[in-house]
Amino acid sequence: MTKTEVIAKGLTRRALLASGAAALATPMLSRRAFAAPTELTMLAWYGHAEPDIVAEFEAENNVKFVPKYYTGGDNMLGLISQSPPGTFDVILSDAEYVQALNAAGYVEELDPADYALDEYFPEFQQFPGNWQDGKLFSLVTRFGFLGVAYNTDALTEAEAATYNVFWAEKLKGKVGHFDWHLPNLGQMSLLNGNPAPYDIDETAWEAVKEKTMSLRPQIGGFFDYGGTFSSLNDGQMLAFCGIGDWITGVLEKNGAKVRTVIPEEGGLQWSECFSIGKGSQKADLAKKWIQYITSAKGQAKSAQMAAYPALIPNAKGWEVLQAENPDEARRQGMTKDAGNVMDMIRAGRIKYREWPIQQDLETWNDFWSEYKGA
Amino acid sequence: MVPEPQALTLPAGGASLPAGAPSAGVRPTMRRRISLYGMTFALPLLIWQILFFFFPLVFLVALSFWTVRNFAMQPDFDTVNWATMYGRTVFWQAYGTTLALAAAASVLTSLLAFPAAYAIAFKLSDSARRWAIFLMVIPFFTSYLVRVYSWQIFLSDNGIINVILGWVGLGPFPMLNTVLATMIGYLTLSFPLVVLLQLFSLAFIDRTLIEAAHNLRCGRVRTVFEVVIPSARTGLVIAALFAFILSFGDFVSPIYLGGGDPTTLSILITDTTKSGQQWPRAAVIALTMIGTLMVVAFAAVKFAYKGKST
Numbered sequence: 001m002t003k004t005e006v007i008a009k010g011l012t013r014r015a016l017l018a019s020g021a022a023a024l025a026t027p028m029l030s031r032r033a034f035a036a037p038t039e040l041t042m043l044a045w046y047g048h049a050e051p052d053i054v055a056e057f058e059a060e061n062n063v064k065f066v067p068k069y070y071t072g073g074d075n076m077l078g079l080i081s082q083s084p085p086g087t088f089d090v091i092l093s094d095a096e097y098v099q100a101l102n103a104a105g106y107v108e109e110l111d112p113a114d115y116a117l118d119e120y121f122p123e124f125q126q127f128p129g130n131w132q133d134g135k136l137f138s139l140v141t142r143f144g145f146l147g148v149a150y151n152t153d154a155l156t157e158a159e160a161a162t163y164n165v166f167w168a169e170k171l172k173g174k175v176g177h178f179d180w181h182l183p184n185l186g187q188m189s190l191l192n193g194n195p196a197p198y199d200i201d202e203t204a205w206e207a208v209k210e211k212t213m214s215l216r217p218q219i220g221g222f223f224d225y226g227g228t229f230s231s232l233n234d235g236q237m238l239a240f241c242g243i244g245d246w247i248t249g250v251l252e253k254n255g256a257k258v259r260t261v262i263p264e265e266g267g268l269q270w271s272e273c274f275s276i277g278k279g280s281q282k283a284d285l286a287k288k289w290i291q292y293i294t295s296a297k298g299q300a301k302s303a304q305m306a307a308y309p310a311l312i313p314n315a316k317g318w319e320v321l322q323a324e325n326p327d328e329a330r331r332q333g334m335t336k337d338a339g340n341v342m343d344m345i346r347a348g349r350i351k352y353r354e355w356p357i358q359q360d361l362e363t364w365n366d367f368w369s370e371y372k373g374a
Numbered sequence: 375m376v377p378e379p380q381a382l383t384l385p386a387g388g389a390s391l392p393a394g395a396p397s398a399g400v401r402p403t404m405r406r407r408i409s410l411y412g413m414t415f416a417l418p419l420l421i422w423q424i425l426f427f428f429f430p431l432v433f434l435v436a437l438s439f440w441t442v443r444n445f446a447m448q449p450d451f452d453t454v455n456w457a458t459m460y461g462r463t464v465f466w467q468a469y470g471t472t473l474a475l476a477a478a479a480s481v482l483t484s485l486l487a488f489p490a491a492y493a494i495a496f497k498l499s500d501s502a503r504r505w506a507i508f509l510m511v512i513p514f515f516t517s518y519l520v521r522v523y524s525w526q527i528f529l530s531d532n533g534i535i536n537v538i539l540g541w542v543g544l545g546p547f548p549m550l551n552t553v554l555a556t557m558i559g560y561l562t563l564s565f566p567l568v569v570l571l572q573l574f575s576l577a578f579i580d581r582t583l584i585e586a587a588h589n590l591r592c593g594r595v596r597t598v599f600e601v602v603i604p605s606a607r608t609g610l611v612i613a614a615l616f617a618f619i620l621s622f623g624d625f626v627s628p629i630y631l632g633g634g635d636p637t638t639l640s641i642l643i644t645d646t647t648k649s650g651q652q653w654p655r656a657a658v659i660a661l662t663m664i665g666t667l668m669v670v671a672f673a674a675v676k677f678a679y680k681g682k683s684t
Contacts, residue, residue: 074445078651081446104444173548179634180648221551221633231633234530236550362650366462369645373464373637 037064040285043076044069044092045272047307056301057292063285071225072180073097080106085279089286095271096182096354098129098138107275110136114287115294116314121342124313128352130273138273141293142302142310145260145341145350146183146268149232149240149248152257162263163191166241172218176237179222181368183242183268186353188212190265197268199357209367215241216374232258245332246270246308252331253309262344268353269345272310296320304328311341431664438657445651459658465642469662472638475553476622479560483568483617484610486561491572492598507573510566522559522626529555529631551633559627564617571616575609576602611678618674619667639663 040063042049049067058064070076073094080088081104093101101107117125117139127140150160154174159165166175177184189197189208200208220237221227228247231237233256240247244267248258274293276286292298299317303310304325311332312318322329333341344350356364441450459465494506513521528534529549539545549555579602587597603610621627625640634641639659646656 072648074648074651077445078653081444081651100445104446173551176633179645219635221635223634224629227630227633230526231551234526235532236530365645365648365650366464369462369464369637369642372634372641372645373467 035062037062038282038285039064039066040089040282040289041066041068041087041277042090042092043067043079043088043277044090045307047305048092050305050307052304052306053293053301057289057298061285061288063289077101077104080104080277086277086281088277089280089282090289091275091277092141093138093273093275095127095129095140095273095352098273098275099132101275102132102137106278107137108278108280108283110139110276110287110290112136115139115291116296116316119296119316120313121315123342123345127271127273127313138275139290139294140271140273140313141290141299142305142312143269143271144244144246144310145262145344146187146242146244146270146353147260147262149243149258149260151232151235151238152259153235154238157259157261160239160259160261160263163187163241163265165263166215166218166239171239173220174236174238175215175218176220176228176231176240177222178228178240178242178247179224179372180242181364182355183270183353185212185364185368186268186351187241188215190268190351193265196357197351198354201358205359205363209371212367212371213374216371222372232256244268244270246310249309249332250307262349266349266351267344269350270353300324303332303334434657434661434664437654438661440654442651442654447651447653455652455654455658459655459662464637465659468637468639468642469666471636472622472640472663473666475556475560475628475638476618479557479564479621480614480618482557483561483564484572484614487565487568487572487613488610491569491576492602494569494573495576507570510569510573513562513566518563519626519630521562522630525555525558525562525631526550529558550631551635553632553636556627556632559631560617560621560624563624563627564620567620568613568617571613572606572610575606575613578609579605608678608682611674615671615674615678618670622667622670623663 037058038061042065044067046069047053049065049069054065068079068088070079073096076091076093077097077100080091080101091101091107124140130136130138130140148160148163148165150165154170155165159168165171185208186197188211189200189204192204192207192211194200194204194208221231223231223237228240228243229251232240232248233251244260248256248260251258274290276283276290280286293302294314296314296316297320299312299314300320303312303317303321309328309332311334312321318329318334321334329335333339333344355361436449437447438455439451439453441448441452441454494503498506526533530536531546531548531550533550535549536546539547583601583605584597587601592600623640625638625644628634628638628641637645639662643656643659646652646659
């Protein structure tokens with residue numbers, strides 16, 4: 001049979017009509033594939049809208065995240081205050097800034113029933129700052145501890161198990177500061193034995209200042225995010241104040257000989273929370289994102305974020321992480337073993353990083369500038 | 375094949391007045407009427423200055439009187455930012471540090487650049503001179519930030535310099551996160567520009583003056599100090615001024631090579647904005663920097679043209 005005969009015999013009128021209908025229906029059947037993705041703006045720290053975290057959600061919901069990354073909580077508040085309402089659909093905020101977001105009316109109220117709060121560890125279900133007057137405004141999504149970051153070639157874990165190691169003679173000029181007053185001064189406050197490191201009276205504040213000033217000769221530099229990474233990675237700094245596994249974890253996974261230990265005086269906890277921006281035109285989609293990232297699957301992904309790893313408050317997320325990446329679950333202490341990170345919190349070894357309560361933020365910041373200039 | 379860089383041939387016998395130029399003491403009649411042709415050339419500069427210098431400066435001045443409430447800036451007229459910043463010891467410490475570092479960078483860069491510029495101007499052939507100028511321009515092809523980061527590889531305790539020193543049993547010497555490293559960064563920033571500015575100044579020295587000095591049995595070194603440098607004074611001072619300006623406002627070297635220690639004014643600006651969104655106070659620091667640079671620039675220009683008719 002020749003080709004012409006096949007076409008003449010095989011392509012009947014019925015077949016032609018069926019093919020044509022199918023061709024015409026294709027765009028309708030796969031409309032979602034052809035539709036332009038909905039853009040969802042996210043104000044966050046770097047890493048939260050990168051493909052390792054958002055790609056799956058974007059594909060499932062035909063969404064494209066448009067991130068605006070900030071470099072600090074104050075920077076975040078400044079960006080929101082200088083933008084019209086509705087500019088940011090999803091806002092990630094450090095816990096200490098959540099109350100400021102609430103107070104300024106920058107975020108929408110959330111319905112607790114929309115989220116898998118019952119999967120969270122009890123300590124995180126009524127997380128401070130997330131709630132105000134019984135209303136939920138943000139949801140904690142990840143957290144981490146700040147302790148003594150150290151070079152494992154230079155110090156043993158036992159040596160690094162106290163903040164006093166920063167004064168060690170062999171670390172002269174080799175101690176670095178992450179250049180932000182809040183974690184550094186909080187650690188000095190812990191070292192001074194203040195049970196609530198940010199709620200201290202004037203006498204205790206003077207003592208913290210004095211203790212901090214005594215550390216100044218040991219300091220090799222004050223570093224931003226990138227500088228902290230490089231100075232730890234190349235061994236230029238052998239110990240670091242004011243950071244934790246969110247930096248050393250990334251370096252450690254890439255082979256650097258650095259670790260963070262929570263010292264005997266205790267550690268600080270940073271926490272990141274998601275909110276829906278006030279006036280968002282895509283609040284439903286924003287809600288869907290928060291549901292996703294706080295679900296067990298999203299939480300396991302968040303714990304392994306390429307930009308910086310973190311602990312997660314969702315107990316079922318721990319189980320997913322243990323199944324997906326047991327080594328990372330073990331490394332971060334998110335296992336059922338004794339001494340895991342929840343045990344540390346329950347033992348009272350961890351305090352929230354927060355704004356100073358008895359002094360204003362400016363007082364702490366001004367002292368930090370004086371300390372740097374000393 | 376790499377093409378040979380073109381042009382930039384410098385006069386061998388120094389600058390001379392073109393034929394028909396008015397002789398000294400005779401002033402040509404100036405046209406007072408502003409022509410459309412003249413405005414075509416002058417207006418872009420004027421518009422540029424108004425848009426990108428005058429307006430931002432006015433805004434910066436206004437901003438310095440604003441206040442911050444709940445992390446949001448409020449238009450206001452309050453001198454609290456000026457009083458706060460000028461009342462702080464750390465501000466004056468940073469000011470003194472920045473001034474000293476910039477002055478040192480300016481002197482050091484000028485001293486190191488001069489032999490290079492002198493050699494390029496007087497010792498090299500035309501072809502070699504073109505290549506030398508080309509090589510001085512090449513650093514501008516890459517980001518300053520990248521160049522500064524690459525210095526970290528050389529200067530760190532385990533870096534290239536200390537490894538080489540280790541081969542001969544020396545070191546390691548701490549270099550990164552020191553004032554030395556900051557100074558190296560400043561040199562990286564301004565050295566090529568200073569060489570070029572010095573070079574153009576040296577190239578236009580009247581060579582007959584140098585020949586006359588030699589004929590009068592003036593030694594080479596003395597000729598440099600008594601003929602070359604005074605003749606090229608304007609360009610040398612302007613080059614040093616550029617080194618000062620660039621170093622005074624630089625943020626990258628003090629933070630990435632100096633480790634943020636000691637605090638300079640540029641670092642203090644970021645510190646001020648980082649906590650509490652205190653942009654108005656940062657504006658006070660910025661205006662102080664601009665004021666200082668203007669005073670230094672006017673003084674330098676006055677010195678550069680001292681005794682010269684303009």
